[in-house]
Amino acid sequence: MSLWAEILVWILVGSGAFFTIVGAWGVVRLPDLYTRMHAASVTDTLATFLILAGCAVPVLLAGDWLIAIKLFFILVFLWFTSPMASYALAHAAFFDGDKPVLDHDLTEDREGSA
Amino acid sequence: MFAAAALGLLTAMALAIVRALLGPTIYDRIMAVNMFGTKTVLLIAVLGFLAGRPDFLDLALLYALMNFIGTIAVLKYVRYRDLGQSRYGE
Numbered sequence: 477m478s479l480w481a482e483i484l485v486w487i488l489v490g491s492g493a494f495f496t497i498v499g500a501w502g503v504v505r506l507p508d509l510y511t512r513m514h515a516a517s518v519t520d521t522l523a524t525f526l527i528l529a530g531c532a533v534p535v536l537l538a539g540d541w542l543i544a545i546k547l548f549f550i551l552v553f554l555w556f557t558s559p560m561a562s563y564a565l566a567h568a569a570f571f572d573g574d575k576p577v578l579d580h581d582l583t584e585d586r587e588g589s590a
Numbered sequence: 591m592f593a594a595a596a597l598g599l600l601t602a603m604a605l606a607i608v609r610a611l612l613g614p615t616i617y618d619r620i621m622a623v624n625m626f627g628t629k630t631v632l633l634i635a636v637l638g639f640l641a642g643r644p645d646f647l648d649l650a651l652l653y654a655l656m657n658f659i660g661t662i663a664v665l666k667y668v669r670y671r672d673l674g675q676s677r678y679g680e
Contacts, residue, residue: 482591485591486591489591489592489594489595489636490591490594490595492595492598493594493595493597493598493599494598496598496599496601496602496629496632497598497601497602497605499602500601500602500603500605500606500625501605503605503606503609503621503622503625504605504608504609504612509615509617509618509621512609512618512621513621516621516624516625519602520625520628523632524628524632527595527599527632527635527636528632528635530591530595531592531635531636531639534639535644540644543644543647546644546647546648546651547635547647549651550631550635550647550650550651550654553651553654553655553658554628554631554654557654557655557657557658558624558628558658560658560662561624561658561661561662561665564661564662564665565617565620565621565624565661565665568617568665568668568669569615569617571669572617572668572669574615574617
């Protein structure tokens with residue numbers, strides 16, 4: 477693998493890992509279910525694409541088409557299923573009465589606790 | 591470089607477990623489990639390249655589909671308390 481291909485893989489995989497950790501940190505830190513889902517599902521699509529593209533670079537350079545097609549199908553399945561799971565989750569949670577935390581709720585909480 | 595990605599994915603999975611344990615509602619836990627499954631798919635793919643055995647991608651494909659079906663099944667169970675029900679409210 478040439479130097480430029482190595483640098484490209486480093487950039488893709490490294491930024492994918494970065495977005496993964498940022499999204500997971502958001503899932504732990506954000507205040508309610510809907511914002512947490514936003515953090516989780518944004519990274520589900522972007523970080524998935526970056527990491528799988530980083531894996532695909534050496535495969536494509538070696539001309540291994542079967543593995544490239546498998547990587548492509550994993551990407552397509554994740555891109556279809558993870559927004560659908562997010563939609564079903566938000567639908568189920570909203571109809572179960574889990575309302576989003578709005579800005580004034582947070583300030584009321586702060587004033588109430590102070 | 592794939593080792594760094596595997597480390598990042600493991601960190602994210604640990605944070606997802608934290609949310610699954612903390613999660614005040616059942617939906618937080620379902621979301622954390624779904625996210626854990628997605629990260630599992632990526633981790634299997636990355637580990638396959640790390641070990642020089644890209645055949646692991648078949649397992650990753652299987653996990654991607656199983657994770658989706660599992661999430662939808664758990665959501666349907668939580669929503670309707672029944673997996674066999676076909677229509678709203680019947």
